[in-house]
Amino acid sequence: MKKHLLYSSFLLLMGCSAVAQNKDAIKFSQTINKDNAYKHLSVLASDEYEGRETGKKGGWMAADYIKEHFKSIGLKAPVAGDYFQPVDIVSYGLSQLLTVDGQPAEALTDFFLMPKSVSAKGFAFNANSVLFAGYGLTKDDYNDYANQAVAGKVVMIFKSGEPGSPAPTASLRNSSAVNAKLKYLVEHKAQAVILIDPIVDNMPENMKSYLLSEDMALKNKETMDRMDVPQAMPVITIGTALANRILAGANTNLDALKKKISDGGKPSPQEIKISVCASASKVEKKVKSDNVLGFLEGSDPKLKHEILVITGHYDHIGITPDAKGDDKINNGADDDGSGTTGVLLIAEAFAKAKKAGKGPKRSILFMTVTGEEKGLLGSEWYSENPVFPLKNTITNLNIDMIGRGDKAHESDNNFVYIIGSDMLSSDLDRIGKKANKTYVNINLDEKYNNRTDPNQFYYRSDHYNFAKHGIPVIFYFNGVHDDYHMPGDEVSKIDFPMLAKRAKLVYFTAWELANGLKRPTVDKNEDGTPKL
Known part of the structure; x- marks a missing residue:
């Protein structure tokens, strides 16, 4: 009798879970996989790209690669007909x-x-x-x-x-x-x-x-x-x-x-x-360097003016001539080739959904930014010179290092640090965690999700240039490893199944945000106190 009740309860829970999942969201997520991740990252983090340093050959090559991808999947060029937003760096x-x-x-x-x-x-x-x-x-x-x-x-x-x-x-x-x-x-x-x-x-x-x-x-x-x-x-x-x-x-x-x-x-x-x-x-x-933007217009006439921004920085630190050993190139496979790859995969999934008539209600701006390693320069420039009004930007989902793990998770890499999700909006925190539970089931580690963390991670990646303007953010991050900012941050060390899984978490969270009845309410001030 108890076994029968338990089995019935299990079927009921399974049925509820199936109802909660969106079949279209799942269908178009299939291109976010380890093979496509490898296809992009093996190029972006190759020696040919010379560590993608801001304002140098490798950085320009990466920007061109990203632009061509956005163009090939049908994203619009939102910067006066171009995919590049020049950043005034000196x-x-x-x-x-x-x-x-x-x-x-x-x-x-x-x-x-x-x-x-x-x-x-x-x-x-x-x-x-x-x-x-x-x-x-x-x-x-x-x-x-x-x-x-x-x-x-x-x-x-x-x-x-x-x-x-x-x-x-x-x-x-x-x-x-x-x-x-x-x-x-x-x-x-x-x-x-x-x-x-x-x-x-x-x-x-x-x-x-x-x-x-x-x-x-x-x-x-x-x-x-x-x-x-x-x-x-x-x-x-x-x-x-x-x-x-x-x-x-x-x-x-x-x-x-x-x-x-x-x-x-x-x-x-x-x-x-x-x-x-x-x-x-x-x-x-003058330093020549650009943010690379691809725009997917929303399908709902009443909501498409609202913008979800998904970011990752494509720059890294280039070549270290005095590095020990023969390898001098800081390939930046994890930092942040993995995040850039995640943006490319998510963009392609949403573009395919739109072509099939299942595009998001709100618009999505996919943006890979430059100059993060030089002081969050590209995202700061965008926040000061937005292509779309910041008041219409509902959330920023920022991906910076999702291809590996840290020593705290050596026994189980099925995790991601989330930072900032509850700093400004309780709604965003709820939506992000619900998307994880419904679709992905990754361990969401909130160890660094506070303003007093000695590492100051909340302030150290591009999401902060949105958060400081009162825009809710989630920063996805796999922690620091021994190859951080070293030539050893190579493609060969990337956990591609986990890169794809973390990117899917961002994708499903974005799906919920872009199709939700209302944008996340900002119910907290920048210092974390409740808004009155």
Whole structure:
């Protein structure tokens, strides 16, 4: 008798589940599969695409590939008849010059400047002397600046260490101690500071790469205002060879001065009569890079003005010349070739539904964005220059890394992190979880679904540029692995069945959103408090 009741209950539950599922949604989801995922990702994450760096050949190739796919499946070109939305990105390199006693010093061999420390206005100074002030310490019982006037002078100090202590290795450098030294000099109106750091003598290749890298930003008012903030004080870091060239003006050298300070137990500041001239300025260059947009118009005349936006970033970090081993290309198969692939698969499924007369009631904008790795630049540009009014955008579903997993899920990869789904809209959270339960049944891990997560994932992908405008979002993410931002993020390591399954979750969620009776209600403020 109990068995019969249980069996009847099971049939009833199965019947309810079948009713809840939309047969058309299931039918057109079939092209979202591991084979089609491989077809796209094996191209986008190939060595030929050189890591898809923003503003470089591989990035342009990826944009063209995505455009051709959107075109081939019949999506409309919504940017004045084009699929590309140009993003106004500029890069800033550094023009720098340093001469000592009329002789030019060589950047990255004799000295360096931190690129982000130089404002748009740059700096220039021409000094006839340098004040050597030892370790730049200002303790109660030891003051390198005792009886010294600092204002208006170029001051040279050891970047780190104390009298009698050995030179620290790079791993032991105390940035807070350095900042305290710089703060003192700024407050006492030094003209500039020269930091002596032995790391310049044998600079690691990765450090050189960083110092040579160009900072990218949107050319908008916010960026211009930030860059126009004048520099508090020029900071130049030099090696020991150049320091000794300066000290030769006083017939001394570093070893002699260190010994004198250590043996005497007291500071030994001195004015060195030697000319030091320096200048630096930002060099701006236009970066060619585009968001790629494909538009599927809704079928309901009353609802098609409402837009669901599905995003993934197609850029990655390009080539790392100093990477260990022979492989220098950061293919970005998971980050975010997998998300881009997901967008392409979902777009094709909806396009086929529309051609069969089963298209969504609301419109869907499929958008792969550029410049995410440079600071969410492409999505920020779209949010400031939307092709469709943001007030008509009902939700953003953002896919960033869905092809692998993390160590927390090594025993079961049937999961995806969802972030942001309940931050602004209880409706969206309910719809997304219902779609999962009805169609896919993936473990939805909400470990990072909060604003105080130390990793700050809620703020680190393109959905945030929609959320900050009050648009509900869901961010789909498989977590960070050992190959994150490394050449090892290869196609061979992708779990294609799970990539397809996660993409299907986004697809079914999109189906529910695009065909629902009403758009998700925004019932929470950006800080999570209920809207009144």
